[in-house]
Amino acid sequence: MTEIEFIEPFQLSFKKLFDAFERKEIGFISIKTENSKIWLPVKYDEGDQIEDIDFLDLFPEVMLVLYSWGIPALNFIAEVVAYIKKKRGDLKNLKNIDHSICQKCGGMCCKNTGCYFSIRDFDEISFDSLYSLLSKGYTSISPISNVLTGLEDSLLLKIRNINDPIIITQELPPSQCILLGPNGCTLKDKERPYGGSALIPMDNSTCIIGYTLREAVEEWAPYQELLIKLARTFVTKDVQFKGID
Ligand code: SF4
C-alpha cells in the first residue's frame, strides 16, 4: 500500500470485513506501539494487503482513528486479521508456547477470558464425556454470534472465567480464567485447550491469536446438537469448581 487512507468506522461483521478484503477494497495495517500491536482496516490500492507499519510519526491522527473504532472493534479486527494470516500460511513458522515471554507478561490474555477448546482436544466427544468435563466446574458453554464468524450462531466449549456460570446465556464482562494461578496456567502445556496452546506469544504484548472463533465454529458445527443438549442439562445446575483432577 503506498498511501494510507483510513476507513470511517462501520458496523462490523466477519462477513463484511472478510468480503471487503477478498474483493481487495480494504487492506490492514498494524500500528506498533511500545506495548501493543493494533490492526486497522485501510483503503487498499496496491502491494501487500496486510502490512506492518510503524506509525509513531502520525501518532495524534492514529490516536483519533483508534479512538473512533473503540477497543471491542479493534479486538475483533485483530481476530479477522489472524484468521486471514493463518489462511495465507503467514503464521506457520512462529512458535506457539514460550514461557519466558508469558512470564514477563503475567498472563494478560488469561486475565481477560479462558481459552476455547478445539475438537482436537478430545479423544471422545459424546454426551457422557462432555457431561463429565462440565461437572468438574472449569468449563463453560458459550454462545458465539454469527456476526463474529460469518457462520451460524453457535455454541463453543471454553475454560470457565471466574464468576461466570457453566452455561453462558448473556454477554458478560471480561474476567480471569478460572485456571490461571499465581505462576501462570495450572494446566501442563499439553493439557491446555488448543485455543491456549495455539496462541503465539510475542514480545511487548503483540501476541497473535492462533485459533480464531471462525475456525472453532467451523470445527464444532457437527456437534451443535450435542452442545445444545448439554446446555439444557446444565443451565439450572449450580456447579462449583473444585480443582482440575
Ligand atoms: S500469550 Fe501473550 S498475552 Fe498471553 S500470557 Fe503470553 S505473552 Fe501474555
Ligand code: SF4
Ligand atoms: S486454561 Fe491456561 S492458557 Fe487457557 S486461558 Fe486459562 S490460564 Fe490461560
